[in-house]
Structures are given as structure tokens and as C-alpha cells.
Ligand SMILES: [Zn+2]
């Protein structure tokens with residue numbers, strides 16, 4: 001868990017990115033709020049930096065995603081979400097009712113999902129699996 005500004009700065013430098021206050025603020029927000037959508041990231045960044053334009057935050061998220069510091073995923077029917085847990089090809093379970101999202105480790109071992117039963121000659125580097133269902137809160141709530 002990266003929680004200090006210093007660590008975040010090191011991550012940026014490690015990815016050969018210039019350290020700027022918006023980048024530090026956005027990356028920190030993504031670490032502290034896994035699976036947050038852009039709007040809530042903007043809200044957190046504004047608490048930190050004051051007024052920041054949507055476009056500035058979008059731009060930073062795009063740069064961080066391209067650099068591999070942030071993973072972007074988009075469950076169907078939902079807006080894009082961002083998280084700092086990158087590189088392990090984990091999956092997500094999404095609640096159909098309230099949209100709650102949790103991480104799910106790969107079903108077996110490290111990244112077996114990357115071994116497609118037939119890769120059709122493609123060089124596969126990511127398998128995106130989304131499990132859908134009801135979260136504990138929704139599955140126990142009385143239906144109306
Ligand atoms: Zn739910």
C-alpha cells in the first residue's frame with residue numbers, strides 16, 4: 001500500500017514521468033480509492049489541490065494508465081473505473097443492483113486465464129473477466 005507522497009513520487013519517476021502536483025494527487029487518490037470512477041477521483045483531487053479542471057484529471061489518468069501505473073476497466077453499463085492494483089491480471093465481481101465492485105484473484109495460480117484454449121495465433125497479454133451477481137447487501141435485502 002502506497003500512502004505517502006514520497007512513494008507516489010517514486011512511482012512516477014520509476015515510470016519516467018515528471019512529478020507534478022496533479023499527477024501526485026490523482027495517483028494518490030487512485031491508491032486510496034480503488035475502483036473509483038473519474039468523478040469521485042476529481043472530487044478527491046479537488047480536496048487536495050483546490051480547483052482542477054475535469055480535463056486535467058482526465059489527462060493525468062490517461063498518462064498514468066498508459067504508463068501502467070493505473071489500470072482502467074469498464075464493466076458494461078458502468079463508467080470507467082481506475083485502480084492502482086496493476087500487473088496481476090486480477091478480475092472483478094460486480095453487483096448488478098448497486099454496482100459494488102470487489103477484486104477477485106485469478107481462478108488458479110498466477111495468470112492461467114492468459115492461456116486461452118485456442119489463441120487463434122494472437123499474442124495475448126490480458127484476460128478481462130467480470131463476474132456478475134449480487135453483493136451480500138443486495139442479496140439479503142428484501143425484494144420490493
Ligand atoms: Zn449490491
Ligand SMILES: [Zn+2]
Pocket residue numbers: 035083085090091092102103
Ligand atoms: Zn481491482
